[in-house]
Amino acid sequence: MGTSAEEVYAAFLEKVKRTIYVDNLSPQVTEPVVRTAFNQFGYVKSVQFISIYLESKNAPQAALVEMENPKQASSIITEMGSYPFMILGMPRPIRASAARLEMFDDRPRKPGRKILCRWLDPKEPEFQEQRAEEEKLASQQSETLLAQYKKYDLLQAVFEDGSAKRLGRHYEMPVADA
Known part of the structure; x- marks a missing residue:
């Protein structure tokens, strides 16, 4: 059974x-x-x-x-x-x-769960709340991406100005080119 x-x-x-x-x-x-x-x-x-x-x-x-x-x-x-x-x-x-x-990749579907889809009128408060939430998420993602770019630029600058190679020689570690 x-x-x-x-x-x-x-x-x-x-x-x-x-x-x-x-x-x-x-x-x-x-x-x-x-x-x-x-x-x-x-x-x-x-x-x-x-x-x-x-x-x-x-x-x-x-x-x-x-x-x-x-x-x-x-x-x-x-x-x-x-x-x-x-x-x-x-x-x-x-x-x-x-x-x-x-x-968990293998999680089962929750019993009784239904997915409902419907169109919202842009004038409805629910639409405005959803839009504000999406804009906030987009802003957070944008800030995170910008921070990642800044880290990359900083690392790139360390390789370009030779600091990485000097540190590598000082600590007797090989440093590959970026």
Whole structure:
């Protein structure tokens, strides 16, 4: 006999409660390493790395770590907020927080959820609220993009004026051209 949509969704919500989101992991960290590190808090049921497509392969990565129960997950979040966490022998400012529904690629559809579409008259207050919210989001995205461009320009200037090569020679590290 099949499982109802409500039961599937309830089981998914329980999974979310016992799962933590961990980020700023070293790119060299693998699933067995994460399992070993978190097994000291309790049994790790699964580890799922979250792909970050916009960053280079050397960028920190994130993972969803499902524990056996919500108490273990809560304990990890509290513990990692208080002490530096060691993975691969180096202290790293790894952050842990409770997982959220939207972090899971395999989340089931919420039972009874309906998507309604309708046209709004530009004079309706609801339309004005939605437009204001979208303009605020566009402004935030624009500011973030501008900040990223400034970082890029700063890094480019460091390479162009030779500072990077001088620092590389001083610390005996090779520096590639930008």
